[in-house]
Every structure is written in structure tokens, then in C-alpha cells.
Amino acid sequence: MSGGYIMDIGLEVHIELATKSKIFCGCSTRFGAAPNTQVCPVCLGMPGSLPVLNRQVVADAVLLLSLIHI
Amino acid sequence: METEALQTDMIADKCHAFLALRPQLPGERSRLVAVKDNICTVDFPTTCASKMLEDFRPPYDAVAVKRLRAAGLVVAGKTNMDEFAMGSTTETSYFGATRHPANPAYAPGGSSGGSAAAIAAGYVDMALGSDTGGSIRLPAAHCGVVGLKPTYGLVSRNGLVAYASSMDQIGPMGRTAADCARLLDAIAGPDEGDATSLAGPEAGRTEGFRADSESGRTEGVRTGLEDSGYLNNLYPSIAGMKIGIPADYLGSRLSPDVRDAMERVAAAMRRMGAETEQMTLGMAEYVAPVYYILACGEASSNLQRYDGVKYGYRCKAEDLEQMYRKTRSEGFGAEVKRRILLGSYVLSEGYYDAYYRRAMQLRSVISAAYQRAFAHYDMLLLPVAPEGPPKLGAFSHSACTFYDNDRYNAGANLAGIPSIAFFAGRTSEGLPVGLQLMGNHFQEQMLLDAVCALEDAGISERTI
Numbered sequence: 001m002s003g004g005y006i007m008d009i010g011l012e013v014h015i016e017l018a019t020k021s022k023i024f025c026g027c028s029t030r031f032g033a034a035p036n037t038q039v040c041p042v043c044l045g046m047p048g049s050l051p052v053l054n055r056q057v058v059a060d061a062v063l064l065l066s067l068i069h070i
Numbered sequence: 071m072e073t074e075a076l077q078t079d080m081i082a083d084k085c086h087a088f089l090a091l092r093p094q095l096p097g098e099r100s101r102l103v104a105v106k107d108n109i110c111t112v113d114f115p116t117t118c119a120s121k122m123l124e125d126f127r128p129p130y131d132a133v134a135v136k137r138l139r140a141a142g143l144v145v146a147g148k149t150n151m152d153e154f155a156m157g158s159t160t161e162t163s164y165f166g167a168t169r170h171p172a173n174p175a176y177a178p179g180g181s182s183g184g185s186a187a188a189i190a191a192g193y194v195d196m197a198l199g200s201d202t203g204g205s206i207r208l209p210a211a212h213c214g215v216v217g218l219k220p221t222y223g224l225v226s227r228n229g230l231v232a233y234a235s236s237m238d239q240i241g242p243m244g245r246t247a248a249d250c251a252r253l254l255d256a257i258a259g260p261d262e263g264d265a266t267s268l269a270g271p272e273a274g275r276t277e278g279f280r281a282d283s284e285s286g287r288t289e290g291v292r293t294g295l296e297d298s299g300y301l302n303n304l305y306p307s308i309a310g311m312k313i314g315i316p317a318d319y320l321g322s323r324l325s326p327d328v329r330d331a332m333e334r335v336a337a338a339m340r341r342m343g344a345e346t347e348q349m350t351l352g353m354a355e356y357v358a359p360v361y362y363i364l365a366c367g368e369a370s371s372n373l374q375r376y377d378g379v380k381y382g383y384r385c386k387a388e389d390l391e392q393m394y395r396k397t398r399s400e401g402f403g404a405e406v407k408r409r410i411l412l413g414s415y416v417l418s419e420g421y422y423d424a425y426y427r428r429a430m431q432l433r434s435v436i437s438a439a440y441q442r443a444f445a446h447y448d449m450l451l452l453p454v455a456p457e458g459p460p461k462l463g464a465f466s467h468s469a470c471t472f473y474d475n476d477r478y479n480a481g482a483n484l485a486g487i488p489s490i491a492f493f494a495g496r497t498s499e500g501l502p503v504g505l506q507l508m509g510n511h512f513q514e515q516m517l518l519d520a521v522c523a524l525e526d527a528g529i530s531e532r533t534i
Contacts, residue, residue, distance in 0.1 A: 019282045028284040041130060045375040047123065047382075048110040048132060048229040052265050056282035 024051030122401035132229020149184030179212030204479025211504025222486035226261035309343030314447035370413030458497035
């Protein structure tokens, strides 16, 4: 029935994490604020600014990996 | 007030060390610090000596600036530099070169040339510079002042406009080792806002993460390193130290003046109770190529942000793409463009493996060479440049010769180890010649002690 074909399915999944703050800075991720109010030098990429990784993002990624058994 | 006459001289600024100057200086000269113009300050523009950031006023101080202010020091002004820290003579500055304070036909070195010149000209005793491939040590040596590139991670890069993020460090420059120690005390230590900052193997380090809360920006609050005490612990002795002199960094490239300085300093160190020994460091011919491939790759990424959208220079354009292209074509100087092009090339598909990945692997080999050396030696003594200060315009036609001179300095940035440049003699024209001492990670106290010992022994002196 398969006609000699082998199925190979990849799932590209994009997950928007429900963190309270952004991935690289402490700006809020709350929906609905006025534009350009939940920003800071880091997420604006201003000269000299440095990202600091959100711990929860790492925790969520580790959780996902453990669930899908990589 | 001791700074009144000084203010007049600084305003005249004959050697063009400054791009911006504080209108009213405080009374005490000892509180003044000149700050390289790629370090963010709220009270002065931060231009990186580029048309791209000519009118940029950061809404924040760099953490190093915050800390020096908290220590009671005052930013006297912002100093000239090579554009975006790319260069070794301060000639690529959009605002014109800084001239060597001792002889205006010569360059002060770069990229922290303005900071070095401000000290050598007598305006300030302390300055902040930045070093990615030698940019503190080279102008320090050429101007005859002390300049320390700290261990990677000792000083927060928060607020330093990024060139090559895995190599950049802010560092102290001073008339003497004690001046550098004093400034390092003020600025060193981990910062939660810089995930690459750390105090040392035993002392506290930042976790590298931040908690998930809407707390606003992570601030540059001082953590760990309460009183680093570099100045208090300054002990000017090198008795019993073992100093390695890498023969593969000597040879016929060196001018007689530099060779002579090496011999005199080594002899002085022996008289002071240290042991000196020629050795082979290895990898000398790979340092400059690896540095340029990696630094330019990182720079091409770090400079992507300059597009005229949110801050900085914006050209007149008909559409978005034209705005991006023209803003960058008009806003960047030739050397910056050269390095962005080189960086983009070595990171591109088809070339990444041959260049960037290969260079990353060689970086580990270079670091390992330094670690092997430090298993046997406390410090390494080597030149900072093959010759004394170059004439202005000397390198305008030979980028590769120019780049190859970074072999003496860039290895420390690749390995993340500290290195200090100091006055060691003069050329036949009377211009300063400097050398450098490299140590293993977090050995800043040892390096400062060594230069202090040399100063006490009479090797170092004020140059102008």
C-alpha cells in the first residue's frame, strides 16, 4: 500500500514561552501595553548593552527535553 | 586650585587627546579619570570616534563608570580612539588623529591612544582604555605610561561598546602602577549585568542567569570582590619570580631600541632577584591570523546593530533597504568596513569551516601554549611592538604588516590572560619604548607588583 515510500516526518515546533520577562532582559512580556514601553537598552540593542539569560527559559528547555527524551 | 591651570591646558589639548571635556573640573587632580569614548557615560556623548555615533548620548553609564563615580572619582572627559576600537594608531578616528604628546609627527599608538596621550601629556594620572588585541598596551607602551589588560571577565563589559565580545576588556591606564591599581580597585569585580564577568576560581561569580521577573534591567551592583585591594596589597618585589622570555617573539623583526629595552629590563629583573630564562612559547605565527579571523567575525555581528533605525547616524533615503545600506556606507570609516567585510566572509557558508571554525580550534591551542608556559614561569616578558611609536601615516598602505604586529599582544586576548605594559626605554629619537609582562588568569596583583618594583628600581620614569 505504501508504494515503496518510507515516511519521514519532521515537526518544526515554535513555542512561545510564557515567561514573565523577556529572554535576555528584565522587560515585561505582558500583552497589551502601549508600543515602546516595555523596552530597555538590551532589547533595543543599544551600544554597550549586554544580554543576561532568563533562568526560566533554560528551565523550560530542560523540561521539554526531558519530556521528549532526548 | 591645582586643576585651574590644568583646565586651560586641557581645553587647548594640543595633542587632541580628548573628544569631550568636563567644563568644570573638581579641585583635586587625583580624582580625575579620562575615559575612552567607547565606554558609555550619561554626561558626555559616546561616539566610539565614529560618524555613526557622533551624537549618541547613552541613557546609562557603563558599570565601570558607575563604579569609579561611586569611588569618588570624576570623569574628566572622553578620549579619542581608533573608530570602534579598530586600529593601532588612533588614526582611524572620524574626528582626526591624536598626536604623540612628545612629538606631534608621531602617533601615540591605539586604539586607546587618547587615554594614553592624556596621561603622557600630564592632564590626568588615570584613564580607562579598552583592549581587544592590544589596544591598552600598545598606546601605553608608545606613550611611556602603564596600561593593564585585565583577565577576561575581571572588569564588567556592561556599557563597553562591543567590538569582539570574547576578547574585549576595559582596563586601567596610569602614570604609575599604583595609579592603575587604584583604578582597578574601583572598577574590578563581578557584575550581574555581565554574564561573562567573574572574580576568580574561588571567589563568588555571577550565576550567568537572571531570575524571571519584571525587575527592569539587571544593575551593575558590585558583588563579590568587596575590597579587591590591589593598591593596598601592592608589594614592589619580584624576588624569587621566574620570568620566561619567549625567543620566538624576539629575532630580527625587533628594532635595536626594543631589543635593547628587553635586555636592560631582563638584566634589571635579575639584579632584583628574579630568574630569567629564554623559552619557546609557540604558535607565534598564528596569533595575528587567528585574532583577526575571530575578532572580525565577532565584530561583523556586533556592528550589525548600526542601521540608522533607533539611534545614531541615519542617512537620507528613499526606502528601508537604501537606509540600511547608505547609513552604513556613510557612517562607517574604511577600516571598520574592512573588518566587517572580513568578518562576514569568514562566517559565511562555505568559508566558516575553513576559517572561523579552524581559528576557534587554533585559539584553544594558543591558550594551551600559554598554560604550558605558566606551569614553569610566573610571568612572561615580551615586546609590545617591534619598534617604537610609528610616524603618523606610516601604515596607510600596508594593512597586513600593520595587522601582523598584533602578534605580540593578541595572544593574551585569545587566552583571556592579563598583561601589563610599562615604560622600558627610549628610541634614538627620544620616544618611549614599552614592554609587557603577561601572567596567568587573575594574577593582576603580581603584574602590578612587578611594574612597581621596576619603577622603584629606576627603570620607569615619566616620559614627557
